[in-house]
Amino acid sequence: MDLILWRHAEAEQANGSLPDTKRRLSAQGEKQARLMACWLLERLPKRLRILVSPSERAQMTAHALGLAFETLPRIGIGADAADVMAAISWPNYGGATLVIGHQPTLGRVAALLVSGVEADWKIKKSGIWWLSRHTEKYETSAIVRAVVDPAVVKSRDMSNVSVSHDFDFGALSPASISDRHPSQAPKAAAIAL
Numbered sequence: 001m002d003l004i005l006w007r008h009a010e011a012e013q014a015n016g017s018l019p020d021t022k023r024r025l026s027a028q029g030e031k032q033a034r035l036m037a038c039w040l041l042e043r044l045p046k047r048l049r050i051l052v053s054p055s056e057r058a059q060m061t062a063h064a065l066g067l068a069f070e071t072l073p074r075i076g077i078g079a080d081a082a083d084v085m086a087a088i089s090w091p092n093y094g095g096a097t098l099v100i101g102h103q104p105t106l107g108r109v110a111a112l113l114v115s116g117v118e119a120d121w122k123i124k125k126s127g128i129w130w131l132s133r134h135t136e137k138y139e140t141s142a143i144v145r146a147v148v149d150p151a152v153v154k155s156r157d158m159s160n161v162s163v164s165h166d167f168d169f170g171a172l173s174p175a176s177i178s179d180r181h182p183s184q185a186p187k188a189a190a191i192a193l
Contacts, residue, residue: 001133002045002096002145003088003113005106009033009064009126009150011057020077025060032126032150033064039153040065040098040128047095051075051087053102061126062100075101081108081118091133091140113142126150 010029014020025033050069052062053076062069074083084105088097090113099106107121110129123129130146 001091001093003090003131003133003142004040004044004096004098005110005123005129005131006036006040006061006098006100007103007106007123007125007127008053008055008058008061008100009036011125021055024056029057029125030060030064033061035150035153036126036128036148037064037066039148044098045096048098049093049095050098050100052100053077053079055102058100058102069100075099075105077102079105081105081112084109085112091135114144116141124149 008025008029009032010026011023012018012026014023048067050062050065050067051072052058052069054071054073055077058076059071072087075087079101084099084101088099099109103123104120106129107123108118110123110131111117111119111121113131127150128146128148129144130148131142132145134141134143
């Protein structure tokens with residue numbers, strides 16, 4: 001099973017008059033969503049299910065892909081890692097799953113699957129974490145296949161897109177993972193830029 005976690009792109013600032021679930025993508029967020037959708041479309045497997053938070057910003061991020069998706073309230077704003085894990089059927093689902101959702105939930109899911117412990121790992125706006133199930137001697141863990149930020153993605157079709165440069169790679173530090181939980185350190189990791 002491959003699990004792709006995609007945090008929604010940059011949204012409009014909260015102004016108090018609009019419910020959080022109704023915040024739309026900013027102009028920058030729309031560019032980020034299109035840029036990351038181009039990156040994903042070149043790599044997504046054919047057998048894929050897409051699960052999306054019902055918030056407006058997550059829905060808009062999903063629409064940038066141009067693929068059918070399922071809206072799941074249980075992975076919306078305020079969801080916890082257990083909600084997402086149940087929704088994706090980790091590690092039993094047979095194909096790939098793309099989840100478009102929110103922080104801190106997605107970061108906690110990544111931490112839980114990679115280190116074995118739920119922690120507040122940061123996934124930047126429109127950032128992607130691509131994980132794969134790894135089973136060895138009846139134990140299932142996750143291998144990090146890619147961590148992608150819109151600031152480092154280049155696309156011929158999107159060459160004039162301007163994006164922020166604020167991705168935090170600190171969450172990937174093998175030392176910080178193994179210092180806390182030596183037995184849970186990832187077996188392999190790769191960063192795709």
